[in-house]
Amino acid sequence: MNSALRVSQSASSGFAVLVISKALPLWTGLRDGRAAQFAAGIIRSVRDGYNVCIRGKAGAVGTRRRNSRGARRSDRCDQPAEMCIRSLMRRTRPALRALILALLAVTAAAPLDADQWGAILVAGREIWPGETKRFPYGGETSFEAAYIDAPVFVARGIRAGPSLCITAGIHGDEINGTEIARRSFSWVDPQDLRGTVIVFPMVNAAGVRSGNRYMQDRRDLNRAFPGTSNGSVTSIIAHTLFTEISRNCDYLIDLHTGSFSRSNHPQTRVTGKDNRALELARHFGVGIVVIDEGPNGSIRREASDIGIPAIIYEAGEPSRFDLDQIASGVQGIESVMTHLGMLEGGKAITVPESRIYTQTNWVRVPIGAGGYFFPTVELGQVVRKGDRLGTIIDPLTDRYTAISADQSGEVIGLAVAQIVLSGYALVHLGVQHR
Ligand SMILES: [Zn+2]
Incomplete structure (x- = not known):
């Protein structure tokens, strides 16, 4: 592909995100920040030929305002992204509609091209191909910034490929996940990697240190996604993380254990509505797969709803390291990376159909x-x-x-x-x- 075309594709994609994020609030009643997350998700879905889910449709704004929870459930959409956008734009001016569809068409034609593979921007830091970086999310010095400060690990492979995100410690006492995340990242060598691995190993960093499931304001972070930029501390952290996820992640694995003195047999959980997510769960290869949609506000469900295949892995009980379950989790991540073509010579394992509940x-x-x-x-x-x-x-x-x-x-x-x-x-x- 020549460079002029690449530049025009990249510019049109950026412009489409801008236009769609400005127009979405008018169509759907979404807030501005949320609309930007959706716009990025839509563009990625169009480019990769995925389906996308949109909550709220043109004309459904009143329903959302009267009963937003009801609207959330009923407005799911499993059509290809372009179809969703067409139905969203029923009431949009024809000229604007034509412009957006043209921008999306150019974006959709852009393949993942090796010589386009440059730096990725995560939480304001550039990570170049061949680099591994560990850094704190925030960097500000203020009383409240400490709550938002959580570690981020990024490895950018030397070759183009998908972006796999791993979150752990969303529940601070579920420490098996934090160790699975640490081990999985420590073994990634960007020289052998195709794509990018982004790890948030202790999302609720204060909770991990104090052994607390909940956030400092006593809320459950895994019911707060996608969050808002002007809500509670928990909601702001949810919004901050979810914005990074929607920008940078093609796939998501969220690591947990059983809760409240219960232990879980190793299991991945996944929506039954997205085959790519189900394939991700099957190729995690460990224990069993449970098909369920997950609670509203959980990162897995909300990421699924903007078109990012997402699974949760649950193994063991809170507040204790279980070395067998940790080893299984690390093996599962290696298997997923092999399945996604990110590792060569990795060990791929799958869960048989009879182990999918x-x-x-x-x-x-x-x-x-x-x-x-x-x-x-x-x-x-x-x-x-x-x-x-x-x-x-x-x-x-x-x-x-x-x-x-x-x-x-x-x-x-x-x-x-x-x-x-x-x-x-x-x-x-x-x-x-x-
Ligand atoms: Zn949990």
Whole structure:
């Protein structure tokens, strides 16, 4: 490709982001910052021939304002990006519509070209092909800046390729993920890498240091994405990270463990609506795959919704390093990188179809039966309906309550022995697979 064409493609892509991000708020009622994230996602989706999801359509603005949660669910769109944009632009002036479609057409024609491969800009830093950098996100000196300051690791391969982002420590006490992220990055050599690896190893850095799941303002960061630039500290951090993700990531792996004294059998979770994301989960190759959409506001769900294939890996329990689960996680990331063509000679593994669960259920403490819980099953164990899963003892009455499986399935999550109250989730069963 000649350089004049490359320059015009790059300029048209930048201009299209600008125009779309200015026009999207008018079409959909999105805020300005959010619209810029969407615009970057749309451009990437068009260029790579992906589908894209848009929340809110022209004419649906009133609905969003009256009931934005309802609108979020109902306005999902699984059409190719160009179709989505056409339907969004039903009410746009014909001349503006023609201009945007022309810009997108030029952008879509731009292939990933080796001699275009230059520096990537992450959090304001340039990282050139062949370079590895570790730096703090912020750099400002102020009282509040400390909350936003979190480490970033970037390795830019010498050859063009996809950009894989890895986030860990979004829940500060889920430390297996932080060590998986550290090990995975320390073994990346940009001389052998095709593409870019961007790691946010301790997103909730203060929480990792203090062993706290939540943020300093006691909010759950993984319910706050995509965030806002003028909200709570948690919301600002969510917005800051999500903006980097939407600009720079072609794929996302978010690393977690079980929560609140529960342990998880190694598992990836992924939306059932995006085949590229499902392939990512299958090629993680470790444990099982659970198909679910994830909670609103989680980074995985929100990234999926702007067209970035995203998976979550959950293994082990909070506040403890589990070396086997950590090794499995590192192996999973190597396998994904091999699948994406980022590594040559890496070890690729896949999860078989029979290990992809489409339905899972929790067995909970019966109402009034709280007490001391002692499990009698292990993670990964297959149980039949009626099998004993554990016992709860009321320490004041000596009453024993047997906890049994109400369906046949595989134990994929399990509360450790502890004091439990009515309704607490004890055993997670994978009950139906593909
Ligand atoms: Zn978590």
